[in-house]
Amino acid sequence: MIEVRVPDEQEGTKAVVRAWLKRIGEAVAENDPLVELETDKVTQEVPAPAAGVLAEIVLDTDAEAVPGALLGRIDSSSSPAQAGAQERVSAASHRPGPRPSPGNMGGEDRLSPSVRRALQQHGIDPSRIQGSGRGGRITREDVERALEGAAASGFDIPHDRMRLKIAENMVRAVAEAPHVTAVFEADFSAVAAHKAGQAKKGVKLSYTAYIVKAAAEAMAAAPAINGRWEQDRIAVSPTIDIGVGTALGEKGLVVPVVRDAGSLSLEQIGDRLDDLTRRARDGKLSGGDVSGGSFTISNHGVSGSLLAAPIILHQGQAAILGIGKLEKRVVVREVDGEDAIVILPMAYVTLTIDHRVVDGHQTNAWLARFVEILETWPKP
Numbered sequence: 001m002i003e004v005r006v007p008d009e010q011e012g013t014k015a016v017v018r019a020w021l022k023r024i025g026e027a028v029a030e031n032d033p034l035v036e037l038e039t040d041k042v043t044q045e046v047p048a049p050a051a052g053v054l055a056e057i058v059l060d061t062d063a064e065a066v067p068g069a070l071l072g073r074i075d076s077s078s079s080p081a082q083a084g085a086q087e088r089v090s091a092a093s094h095r096p097g098p099r100p101s102p103g104n105m106g107g108e109d110r111l112s113p114s115v116r117r118a119l120q121q122h123g124i125d126p127s128r129i130q131g132s133g134r135g136g137r138i139t140r141e142d143v144e145r146a147l148e149g150a151a152a153s154g155f156d157i158p159h160d161r162m163r164l165k166i167a168e169n170m171v172r173a174v175a176e177a178p179h180v181t182a183v184f185e186a187d188f189s190a191v192a193a194h195k196a197g198q199a200k201k202g203v204k205l206s207y208t209a210y211i212v213k214a215a216a217e218a219m220a221a222a223p224a225i226n227g228r229w230e231q232d233r234i235a236v237s238p239t240i241d242i243g244v245g246t247a248l249g250e251k252g253l254v255v256p257v258v259r260d261a262g263s264l265s266l267e268q269i270g271d272r273l274d275d276l277t278r279r280a281r282d283g284k285l286s287g288g289d290v291s292g293g294s295f296t297i298s299n300h301g302v303s304g305s306l307l308a309a310p311i312i313l314h315q316g317q318a319a320i321l322g323i324g325k326l327e328k329r330v331v332v333r334e335v336d337g338e339d340a341i342v343i344l345p346m347a348y349v350t351l352t353i354d355h356r357v358v359d360g361h362q363t364n365a366w367l368a369r370f371v372e373i374l375e376t377w378p379k380p
Helices: 080-089 113-122 140-151 161-176 189-200 207-221 266-281 360-375
Strands: 002-005 016-020 033-038 043-047 052-057 070-075 179-187 227-230 233-236 242-244 295-298 319-323 327-335 338-354
Touching: 016 113, 033 070, 113 140, 179 360, 189 207, 189 338, 189 360, 207 242, 207 266, 207 295, 207 319, 207 360, 242 266, 319 360, 338 360
Parallel strands: 242 295, 295 319
Antiparallel strands: 002 070, 016 033, 033 043, 052 070, 179 338, 227 233, 319 338, 327 338
16 A cells, blocks of 8 residues: 655645545556645645555545645555445545536546636536536636626625635734835836846846845845744844745735745746746645745736735735836936936835834835845846
């Protein structure tokens, strides 16, 4: 028997079993997606550690799954027919949750992970959807059409575990830490010019990469921004590990972490962000990808927001940077010793801090340095 265990890399984050993707008696190949785990930060697929037949489910749907816990067992010597007898005598509590109706599945015995997530998120009964896929299989487009039809008459969205955990963390953060927000504005002309120059060389960089780089460099102006409150001290992290909020639509957001950003070049940061963002939206982040951050960036402007304040602090951190929508504005600047009205790409930037850890002077010093780095970015 080969044991299937909860990955240790969750680093203590509570998880629950969301869904088994195989039933007892089914054949599995090595590295096949076997079971989905969900925490407040990420949904993670646990692959089969070996080929064989799923012989036992120890932790079923909705069971708490701590790091290292035994999820189930794979019989590497059995055939599917032999394992079927084990399924018939298995305890009811070890059976997977309800499966979709075969009539809607064209003979297949499970939904794809993305379709299952959408159905669970919106509380939709799959038996009420007519599948348009091959053999009547339900597709993600079928789920979207069902949602559009429901929207006309109104509907409820049940809380899922991620939304409940986010709510719990938000309430605790506001209750424990006194939030104060400072607002500056930044001219992105120099960054835009550098970004365009790099694009001509075939190097594609997002504005977020520049923001992460500038934030890491600004830590020298006020190191406590990269710290956290402890009962007997302020603990400043030895590395600058920057979490970047990544929206997942109605599911909320996750915050993958660019580790040791202070030691990375702009291009390296860009590569890390591309990888983390892609895996976040594909639901492929691990627990280690979203834990251990010392500072967070919320680039809320990408969805049109000019200003958000306060932005709720990430638990265990002293500050969070907010970036508003980048837009052309009419501003007054001194040109050749005279005031002039010019049009520049501007954005409001905010720093919300835990006032136990840092004060206004440190907050403003950090923001001033952050803006200076952006506005004096070297020419490409």
